[in-house]
Amino acid sequence: MTVDAASAPLPRASAVRRSGWRLRAGHALYRLATRLHWAEPELNGLRAVVRPGDAVLDIGAALGMYTVPLADIVGRDGRVFAFEPQRRGVLTVRLLRVLTGARQGTTRRVALGPNAGDGHIAVPFRRGFPIFGHGHIAEGADDGQHRLHQSRTHIDTVDAWCAAHGIDRVAFIKVDVEGFEPSVIEGARRIIDRDRPSLLLEIEDRHLVRYGRDAAGFLAELHERWPEYRMHTWDGAHWIETGTVDPATRNYLFATEAALAG
Template sequence: MSTRLELIAGAFRAGAALALSEPEILGLPQLIRAGDVCFDIGAAYGMYTYPLAALVGPAGQVHSFEPLPNPYRILAAGCRVAAAPRIRATNAALGPEPGAERMTLPFRFGLPIHGWAHLRTGQQRPGRHVSFSSAKTLTVEVRGVDEYCAAAGIDRVAFMKVDVEGFEARVLEGAAEIIGRDRPSLLLEIEDRHLDKYGMRSEDLVEPLLGSGYLMYAWSRRGWARVRAVTTARRNYLFAEEGRLTGRPGWSRCRP
């Protein structure tokens, strides 16, 4: 393994352990095997990309997608520093089908708020009120998971992390074939404050997945635990098939 890749991945793991980055990073070893193909959708600066790349090893692949120009440039530069050809970074958003779409990037005090950037496709409301001083409209490339896999010759996807500020359902729509074929584990950000922009609630995202046979989990200090509903206590939820986690370190049976 690239020493530089391991150092970068280790820094993100340490951040997760200290609650400086998303704690779900600590649960990735229970989901990812060497040789897996993973997607990091809404990759930003690579918080998940590098730990995933360390886990999949030289035989695996991590496909990272980030539509915003500055985070993408930092991600691409980091991939070069990591010297890890298993990471393939793409400057694009993911959605139901390929094309070009408008994206809103809010600003506050002259600084871009990347965590609230969102595609306008299907937007019905401005979302819950947040005080922004201005906003910029970008035109970004959009790919679909199914379309991308067909073009890249990817024959199996094991894991997808999707953090796209309320657009998660449309990303899954564009991944319908892959989800039906491969049943990848899905780590989704689910927050009503973002879903509201698209006229959705958390139930609209969760219930179809549960109805298709996925089980829902959340990360706790003891491991991945079964949960029954989305709450404001956390924002990331894992959807995996029964038995995917059984017998692995950190496994926890159930919690309310």
């Protein structure tokens, strides 16, 4: 199945309150960044599965690469809930939201996982410098002999957080958490069972192995519990259905036919 994001149906203009010009400009800059290979190309495919008015979750928001484009797409009637356990990332995302006017939704300094509790974020060092983009949950991780800096974080679950905040429907969930993706999905089972949100997941064996997982096993679990999902990759213009994970590709979209049809 091939899906073109540009052809995705939209609600009538009279039913949609568009985002402001600053947010539209911010989104345009991110789209330009994808052409320069400074941002992930999947940003250009979000409109195929995210609609104005949707509530979406950005888990592992990092520096807000997805938060701003998602806020533009969902418009003033939608909500973007961003989750990032590292202080540096949270401050950056909040600043971007102020600068672009992307204020619908919230940014939370919290990690998401299979159970609520307290944990630690481990940030590896290379050549004496911290690699914040590879920060990950320390509990259960095998980091070998790498030098790490750890900081405390609260851990919640998608299911519990949505219940506590009265989120009645989730349309889309993006998860990029350096190999902890299966654990995040485990804590989101009720929401996925209820809403069948489209899922954009980073799936890389080099990160999954840190927690004793692999891509093949993760895909088998997803298919067994939610067989209606189909896996897709972005080819630059379309979502292309695929059945395998390619080491050269980081992100995979899991969506139902209904979600892609709009």
